[in-house]
Amino acid sequence: MNIILLGPPGAGKGTQARRLVAERDMIQLSTGDMLRDAKVSGTDMGRRVAEIMDRGELVTDEIVIGLIEEKLDGKAKGGLIFDGFPRTLAQADALADLLARHGEALDAVIEMQVDDEALVRRITARSVCASCGEVFNDETKPIPEDGRCSNCGGTEFTRRGDDNEDSLKQRLLEYYKKTSPLIGYYYAKGELRRIDGLADIDEVGVEIDKCLDG
Numbered sequence: 001m002n003i004i005l006l007g008p009p010g011a012g013k014g015t016q017a018r019r020l021v022a023e024r025d026m027i028q029l030s031t032g033d034m035l036r037d038a039k040v041s042g043t044d045m046g047r048r049v050a051e052i053m054d055r056g057e058l059v060t061d062e063i064v065i066g067l068i069e070e071k072l073d074g075k076a077k078g079g080l081i082f083d084g085f086p087r088t089l090a091q092a093d094a095l096a097d098l099l100a101r102h103g104e105a106l107d108a109v110i111e112m113q114v115d116d117e118a119l120v121r122r123i124t125a126r127s128v129c130a131s132c133g134e135v136f137n138d139e140t141k142p143i144p145e146d147g148r149c150s151n152c153g154g155t156e157f158t159r160r161g162d163d164n165e166d167s168l169k170q171r172l173l174e175y176y177k178k179t180s181p182l183i184g185y186y187y188a189k190g191e192l193r194r195i196d197g198l199a200d201i202d203e204v205g206v207e208i209d210k211c212l213d214g
Helices: 013-024 031-039 044-054 061-073 089-101 116-123 165-178 181-188 201-213
Strands: 003-006 027-030 080-083 108-113 126-129 135-137 192-196
Touching (some): 003 181, 013 027, 013 080, 027 031, 027 061, 031 044, 031 061, 044 061, 061 080, 061 089, 116 165, 192 201
Parallel strands (some): 003 080, 003 108, 027 080, 108 192
Antiparallel strands (some): 126 135
16 A cells, blocks of 8 residues: 655654554655665665765755655555655656556545644644654643653654744745645545544544545
């Protein structure tokens, strides 16, 4: 099963992707993680990525598609989760072509819908475990009283420098300008499923499971 988790920054895509990896033996394909891994891999593609990133330039869609194609060869039994890709209609077309060449297809595109103001309140209150990436929130999921991550026991937590109201509103604007057209694209193809991205984490997980199992 191959799926896309679609939604603005902070909608909880990464949290749900990690759950699906653990529970369904899927592979999470996050563009940022793939680029960082490629940069230190020593492969021909990795050297191309390193050169581009070292120059401070943006990696082309062609290279990202190439990295995804490498992952398809070692596909997990449970399938792939695309997190943060595609971001544009051109990338969506390229991904569809790539999957078709490999005899694959998308099974679902899950849009995690949010209210912008509620999302800003959520994100400005979040912290991340520096060891495992587990996300905590001052209001809804505070760091345990013993100061240890409930997932890995780590004791260091960070807040993103751009997790402030002004930066978040700018990131949301960029999302709606560039990525939101994908909602109509996948709706027209009959692949879009919508859920409440601001519900409790476990409730969101249940709704995602319903989309996948239905």
